[in-house]
Amino acid sequence: MLNKLSRNEACWCGSGQKYKKCHAILDERIISYAAKGYEIPERSLLKNPKQIEGIRESSKLNIVLLDYIEDFVVEGVTTEELDRLIYNKTKELGGIPATLNYKGFQKSVCISINEVVCHGIPLSRVRLQNGDIVNIDISTLYRGYYSDSSRMFCIGGVSDEKRKLVEVAKECTELGIRQVKPWGFLGDVGQAVNDHAKKNGYSVVKEIGGHGIGEKFQEDPWVSYVSKRGTGMLLVPGLVFTVEPMINMGKANIVLDQKDGWTVYTADGKPSAQWEKTVLVTDTGCEVLTY
Template sequence: MLVWEPKKYKKCHAEFDDKIKLYKLQGHIVPSRNLIKTTEQIAGIRESGKINTAVLDSLAEYIQAGITTEDIDQLVYHKTKELGGIPAQLGYKDFPKSVCTSINDQVCHGIPSKDVVLRDGDIINVDVSTIYKGYFSDSSRMFCIWDVDEEKQKLVRVVRECVNLGLEQVKPWKFLGDMGQAVHEHAVKNGYSVVKEIGGHGIGLEFHEDPWVSYVSKAKTEMLMVPGMIFTIEPMVNIGTDEVFLDEENGWTIYTVDGKPSAQCEVMVLVTDDGHEILAY
């Protein structure tokens, strides 16, 4: 048995690599070996994801009208540290806070501030990222502040549905475009648009890895999904136009051009041998 196990191992990996090469010969985009995580790496990323999810869970009872986005930042910082992690966003490319808090027409990368107070009727995306023992995780949720109008409630519901429909397409030997098309079609069916310029990303050993993940892509295009790949699904869905602009003053926050609300929901997902596993949500 000891003699044959290494041969079986090598044969298994050779078959795996040959399958990827076949897709490449057919003209498809395939992942490089360094994007395919080992069992040990997956275990570490999974633990990081548990902390990330727990931090978001802990916010649910605190987020309400009257608190500031700086309050949210402090809650995220202290909870992450309490659980043994490090906020991945703090200091990343000089980002000044531990979390992104994006309200109403802010598409993403809202910077917490003691001057920004949550108000009745707001919707807010809280985007948490964690480093734990060198492994990275990332996920976000939408929160509705008290009496949110029906238009915003529907937007928040639909963006969650988009993510769930995208997840249904995450299977080995399918394509990121299969997931992207499912997301995009559901948003458009509900009368919304999806931001083109900003997408998801690979993650795990670094905060942002390849591939870049689009949510306006077509089925059977984009990178081949294979077991061991980890990436985020995080569409940004707008009530109005998909056009956005950068706040040049702070260099981070993205807004909708027409001032209408945007919503985002983010999960971190692992492609498995028979489907997928959500590692952070």
């Protein structure tokens, strides 16, 4: 339950306004959901205007980096070269690659090819080949705020089967984002994603999901994409998180590379695809921060 404040106290969000003119009405509504047994976000997860603007600025840089690297994602390039380009451009723009040295990850970007579901490590021996589908996942720290997004790329003559997977994965992300609205639930997002994936004969990875983001790289809430409508955390204005379902052509089962401790593969060796965007819950719907 949220701690109660008197109406004339300074608001807990740090806006400098009195509580009654800031979050009092919002808190009353949140408390009404909590009384009915719904999961509600901690106040620390709801971003104030200053934090939101900081995340927006970081997100702008993140998108510049994805736009920049697009011209270099071609047949024959090594993933190590792409990593170096992203590192140099991020530093040039005044940012820091958020993945670099995060929990021991030693690269500036995750690059996942074909059956690699996520967290692919850039290597000098790995070159993009004709027919590959590739996810490039860029995370950025800029002036104290984090942003995160990824895109799929098709290299050369990609098969119709793989190309459809890439398109449906994008549709899943977009359909999930459509469910992001105040006083809905995280489960609404997961239901929309899972329904569309299954409709097209695909499966959704269960163990890995989206996450909150802002002053930390990864924070609550954890976002499942196999959840049910009307369940999960209440969506409240100020909540920021990623929508990034991982869609498998085959079964949902995954395996972790025990040697590097990071790379996640599909258990059946079939391709996987993912698009990622960061969203903000607003008073009227949602704002896509990393478009």
